[in-house]
Amino acid sequence: MKLHFFTVRNIEDYRNSYKYSGEAHDLRKKTTARTAEEFDQEFLGYFITHALDMPAGIFESRIYGDTGFPGLRLDFNFGLRLDIPEGNFRVRVSDFDNGQVFFDKYISGGRLLSAEQYFVRWHVEVFLDEEKIFSHTLNLEGQPVAIRFRNVALGDSIAHLPYLREFKRIHRCNLSVCPDDVFRDLIAQLYPDVNLIDEIDFKTYATYYPLMILSPLPFTPADFRQASMLRAGGMLLGINYLPPKAIFEPTEPPVTDEPYVCIGIQSTGARKGWLYPGGWDIVVDYLKSLGYRVFCIDKNAKETSDGFTICKPEGAEDFTGNRPLLERANMLYHADFFIGLGSGLSWLAYAVDCPVVLICGFSQDWAEFYTPYRVANRNVCNGCFNDIRTVYAKEICPYHKDTPRALECQKKISPRMVINAIERLIIDKNLTPPALKKF
Secondary structure, three states, X not given: OOEEEEOOOOHHHXXXXXXXXXXXXXXXXXXXXXXXXXXXXXXXXXXXXXXXXXXXOOOOOOOOOEOOOOOOEEEEEOEOEEEEOOOOEEEEEEEOOOOOEEEEEEEOOEEEEEOOOOOOOEEEEEEEOOEEEEEEEOOOOOOEEEEEEOOOOHHHHHHHOHHHHHHHXXXXXXXXXXXXXXXXHHHHHHOOOOEEOOOOOOOOOEEEOOOOXXXXXXXXXXXXXXXXHHHHHHHHXXXXXXXXXXOOOOOOOOOOOOOXXXXXXXXXXXXXXXXXXXXXXXXXXXXHHOOOEEEEOOOOOEEEEOOEEEEOOOOOEEOOOOOOHHHHHHHHHHOOOEEEOOOHHHHHHHHOOOOEEEEOOOOOOOOXXXXXXXXXXXOOOOOHHHOOOOOHHHOOOOOOOOOOOOOHHHHOOOHHHHHHHHHHHHHHOOOOOHHHOOO
């Protein structure tokens, strides 16, 4: 089957995104393309599957949407997919809402696919010998629609979750969600009205793949380095406002009758960790002086990456391990508060309305969810996670690597700054630490 890719943006945007990547270099070495247009087609096919981690064979999987014209089939299960029979066919694809035309060419045989996988209200017109034989505008109402949540980070997933119910509500579609197993119980608890499935069979009318990519990839509607993670899911699903969070109802009682605080010291790489020497131990000792029990709820008690080893503080009780997310959610719900990083556990605490002290200098204040107890030192280099001049995921400290200033955004946050935030939280939430109840 001959594949014909088209893009919403100019193809130059795609080329520039990967111009200097090793993958692009390898593709140029092994390409069989004889023209620039042929190379663009190879390029798009390669990078769509690799960047978005798509299932094998998705380009060629069967299209079930019958148009009524023999051999002409349409669905929206991988962006727009249109099978075209042999003949003098002209296809025009546009955005129904703004009228922008993305594709208007003659095709004889093959499959037309969009590079973009996010929500677009596609409008498709097909002509045979200049006579219009088919026209369709994407309309999800009453249709089976799937959202694939696979290989998505914990924080990204939680940021996207409120949009699931809203997407279903505004489009009145029959929505199913295909999550990783680790998220299934949590999603079921937060959104019991959302149908969860194990696999997508592509008999659906449309399928969407919410995935945040921290690079100038045109496979997403915006550069997510410049957008709040809370808004990213809406951008991918065509919702330009922030829907309300679900209300978490605990499924288990507290693990103890004593007041406690949870901490999360690990993240995706030490570069996101709190790197002040002995900082966690100082804060844990402070919390224990207030009479709190302190539970470390990371998956791993010890992790080594980026040249650093981060270990569970000596004074924290060990609740680490590969435990179900719903168990973690219950622990956080019953905690007085959580102290963490720019990581998935902080997002989980936010999702269950546990107050969060967020120790994070590598991103800007608007990048994650809002908490008045965010701790960052803005007097040093900071915020490169949201800097469009760098690709944070690929570079360790892009501006000061191998210098004394490396990772100063995470090293120069002092324990006193964290304790200040804790003290404000205790006052704001009208908490009485156990040690003070004796007086």
